[in-house]
Amino acid sequence: MTGGGEPLQGTDLVLGYGSGNATSTVIDGVSVSFSPGTVTALVGPNGSGKSTLLRSLARLHPVTAGAVTLDGHDTTLLSPKAFARRVTLFAQSRPTPDGLTVTEVVAFGRHPHRKRFAGLTEADQAAIDHALEITGLTGRRERPASALSGGEMQRVWLAACLAQDTGVLLLDEPTNHLDLRFQTEILDLLRDLAEDRQTTVGVVLHDLDHAVRVADEVLLLHEGRVHAAGPPVEVFTAENISLAYGVPVDVGVDPRTGRLRIDPVGHRPYPSLELKENS
Numbered sequence: 532m533t534g535g536g537e538p539l540q541g542t543d544l545v546l547g548y549g550s551g552n553a554t555s556t557v558i559d560g561v562s563v564s565f566s567p568g569t570v571t572a573l574v575g576p577n578g579s580g581k582s583t584l585l586r587s588l589a590r591l592h593p594v595t596a597g598a599v600t601l602d603g604h605d606t607t608l609l610s611p612k613a614f615a616r617r618v619t620l621f622a623q624s625r626p627t628p629d630g631l632t633v634t635e636v637v638a639f640g641r642h643p644h645r646k647r648f649a650g651l652t653e654a655d656q657a658a659i660d661h662a663l664e665i666t667g668l669t670g671r672r673e674r675p676a677s678a679l680s681g682g683e684m685q686r687v688w689l690a691a692c693l694a695q696d697t698g699v700l701l702l703d704e705p706t707n708h709l710d711l712r713f714q715t716e717i718l719d720l721l722r723d724l725a726e727d728r729q730t731t732v733g734v735v736l737h738d739l740d741h742a743v744r745v746a747d748e749v750l751l752l753h754e755g756r757v758h759a760a761g762p763p764v765e766v767f768t769a770e771n772i773s774l775a776y777g778v779p780v781d782v783g784v785d786p787r788t789g790r791l792r793i794d795p796v797g798h799r800p801y802p803s804l805e806l807k808e809n810s
Contacts, residue, residue, distance in 0.1 A: 536567035536698035536731030537602040537617060539588060544597035546583050556595070557583050559755045565699065568729040570721055572742040572763075575752035576776050581735045582623065582703050584752070588733065589620035589701050601699070615643035619695040621702040625688045627677055634672045636687050637662055640694030662694040665720060667713070681708045689717070699731040700724065706741060718745045739767065743791045751775055767791055 546558035558580040565571050565588075573581040586592040588599055590606060599606045606614060619640070628636055640662065641655040651659075663669045666686045671679070676687060685708050692700065702721075706714040722745060724730040736742045742749055742763060749766040751759040753775040759766045769782045772793065779796040 535729045536700075538567065538600075539565045539618065539699050539731055539733070540600050541584070541588055542598050542600070544584065544587060544599070545595040546580065546587050546592060547595055554595075557755050558587070560597075561752070561755070561757055562597075563588070563733075563750055563757075565701075565731050565733040566748075567698070567731045568725050569747045570725045570732040570734065570745050571748040571750065572746035573733065573735045573750050573752065574737075574739060574742050575758075579752040579775075580755045581752055585620070585701055585703055585733060585735050586622075589618060590614060591620065591622075612643050615695065615697075617697050618699040618701065619692045619697045621689055621692045621700070621705055623703045623707065625684075627679075627684055629677050631676050632673050633668055633676055633679070633687050633690075634659060634663070636676050637668075637672075637690045637694050640691035640696075643695060658694045658696050662690040665693065666690040667716065682710060682713060685709060686713065686717075700733075702732070702734040704735055704737065706736070706738065714741070721745050739772070739793050743767065743793070763791060767793060 541561065541563045544558055544561050544563075545556060547554050547556040549555050557578075561580070561584060563571070563573075563584065573584060575581055583592055587594055590599070601609070601614075601617060637659050638651065638655070641651065641658060644655065645651075663672055666689055668686055668690055671683065676684065679687065685705075689705060705717050709717065718741060721732050721734065725732050725747070734745070746763055748761065749763050750757055751766050751771060758775050759771045767782060769780050772780045772782065781794045781796060783792050784790070785792045
């Protein structure tokens, strides 16, 4: 398996949708840097441009202005296949293939490393086996992909990204549709990749508690701009979160784990955990 990531940077990025007078800007002058051995989380309310920003770094969304560089070099100078050997994106929406087994879907991740019309090499098979193992899918490898649940299919596509064996891993909401166990395992896997293999990890997350758990660095987006950036303890203040999300929050430290605890304050109190006395 490949060891070590590469720095991926976006500088003064302007991103939008449409063309001409109908262009709508969703990211306006944002700079972001993903580093080897570091998990960087992009967070912010719906519509803040998180996924668009991530897709632009993966060359799947056009850049109106600014530049994207990989290890200091303009990514537009790389062929699609050369770029895919170094950077992979786990997207939010992926199809459920019909007529393919789990292993055959995961094998898609080896496409950038294979010669045209060539079969799987020993290196390809080793990468596929490893990806199945670390995503908990070894026992399902021969099952039809169409027979899997949404959460299982989520893990299959993640395994395909891991089989691609790149130094830079970008993920858009990887914990969506997963139950508590697999959410935890995916977050642990991202930490393992960063710490053990020095992979460069950039991840979009809606759940701020997940970002606290997994991220070394956080970029908080608000209305297409960076509202705050830095370690979670610096970014996740009550003031920053309340302004970005438009809801009051309490931020404290869990005395048991030492982690930040973020609690939105609604207009209704939390139900009491105390047992009601029998009347």
